[in-house]
Amino acid sequence: MRHATVLRSGLSALLLVGAWTAVGPASASAAPAPTESAATLPAAPALLSAMRRDLGLTEHQARARLADEKAATALEPEAKRAAGSAFGGSWLDARTGRLTIAVTDSGRVDAVRATGAATRLVEHSAQELDAAKARIDALPAPSGVSSWHVDPATSRVVVNVVASEQRDNDVRAFVAQTRRAGPVTVETIAEAPRTFAAGTVGGDPYYTGNVRCSIGFSVYGGFVTAGHCGGTGQSVRGWDGSAIGNFQGSSFPGDDYAWVNVANGWWTVPVVLGWGTVSDQLVRGSNEAPINASICRSGSTTRWHCGRVLxxxxxxxxxxxxxxxxxxxxxxxxxxxxxxSFISGDQAQGVTSGGWGNCGGGGETWYQPVNEILNRYGLRLHTA
Known part of the structure; x- marks a missing residue:
């Protein structure tokens, strides 16, 4: 149940043709020309404006990036198959607009380049790096360690430590353990991550008790959202205070996802709200954007902001x-x-979990990928 004017604008908006990719230095070889020129890619003007504001791009650069990302997303599965067991990960080189595939075997380079992707020789395969990260996942982490992930461009597992806590004995002991788990690089982060739930305030949100959160994406029968916003069975109220439904499933921590059924006169639409800041965006699928793709987020507090997949x-x-x-x-x-909602073009990406910083001074935000939520609960995304 949303304001009628919001729904109408969402259903009639011109949408960005989605594009996703990955980043990093690439070896030379010609990339295939996109099937559509950057100048002809349809995009909502307000969305392009948000990309210019948050990514520091001109309108032409934003359109060109979207075209590069679309081409790279389509190319990535074929290039990954060509790399085989030597696949070390992928990213978009924002400088060249090229999809780059990391490979551990020089004998696979020609096969990967034949697909149109650039290549980089690396030391570790994606399988090896994922195994190292899994070993770190099994370690108890102190609060001074914020996160860790695989970085295919450096072929390392990056462990992020809160800058003010890096000399803490427990942090140093954890870092020493991670180095025994595999190839590790340690970086610092300004603040510890936190979830982005909030007490009851005005706006156009949904509520669980005295907590306000934001709707992620419509699915048939309800919507998906963050697990830390409410537990299974908890009732949910809409922006107008009327009952929507209940949390049908919720997981946090370990995961941070949930889904809520829709009843009581509410309905679902395949729209991500712009909250009056940008045109509402139709949702047409959930193809996963690669590392370094541009991505935008819609939420009931800070409305619409864009950035990159890190x-x-x-x-x-x-x-x-x-x-x-x-x-x-x-x-x-x-x-x-x-x-x-986190969305790339017209493709759903995930639901906002938490982060550090704010929209006044900057920061970083994590999302739970939407396809994992759909698979976990057997849900089907509501698409246009």
Missing amino acids: AKNETVNYSQGAVYQMTKTSVCAAGGDSGG
Whole structure:
């Protein structure tokens, strides 16, 4: 149950043709030309404006990036197959607009380049790096360690430590253990991550008790959101205070996802709200954006902001416990944005979990990938 004007604008909006990719230096070889020129890619003007604001791009650069990302997303599965067991990960080189595939065997380079992707020789395969990260996942982490993830560009597992806690004895002991688990690089982060739920305030949110969160994506029969916003069975109220339904499933920590059934006169639509800041966006699928793809977030507190995908399969160490298989972004967020939509073009990506910083001074935000939520509960995304 949403304001009628909001729904109408969402259903009639011109949508961005989705595009996703990965980042990093690439070896030379010609990339295939996109099937559509950057100038002809349809995009809502307000969405392009948000990308210009948050990514520092001109309108032409934003359109060109979207075209590169779309081409790279389509190419990635074929290039990964060509790399075989030598696959070490992938990313988008923002400088060249090229999809780069990391490979551990020089004998696979020609096969990967034949697909149109660039290559980089690395020391460790994706399988080896994932195994090292899994060993770190099994370690108890102190609060001074914020997260860890695989970085395919450096072929290392990156462990992020809160800068003010890096000399703490427990942190140093944890870091020493991670180095025994595999190839590790330690980096610092300004603040510890926190979830983005908030006390009751005005706006257009949903409520569980005295907590305000944001709707993620409509599914047939309800919507998906963050697990820390409410437990299974808890009742949910809408922006107008009327009953929507109940949490049908919820998991946090370990995961941070949930879904709520829709009843009592409410209905679902395949729209991500712009909250009057940008045009509402139709949702047409959930193809996963690669590392370094541009991505935007909608939430009931800070509305619409954009950034880049920084890392995937990151373990985030909240005070309530670790959450696994998260995606890290450069997008800002604040209290009340929890559960809200991360979208790349017209493709659903995930629901806002938490982060550090704010939209005044910057920061980073993690999301739980939407396809994992759909698979976990057997849900079907409501698409246009």
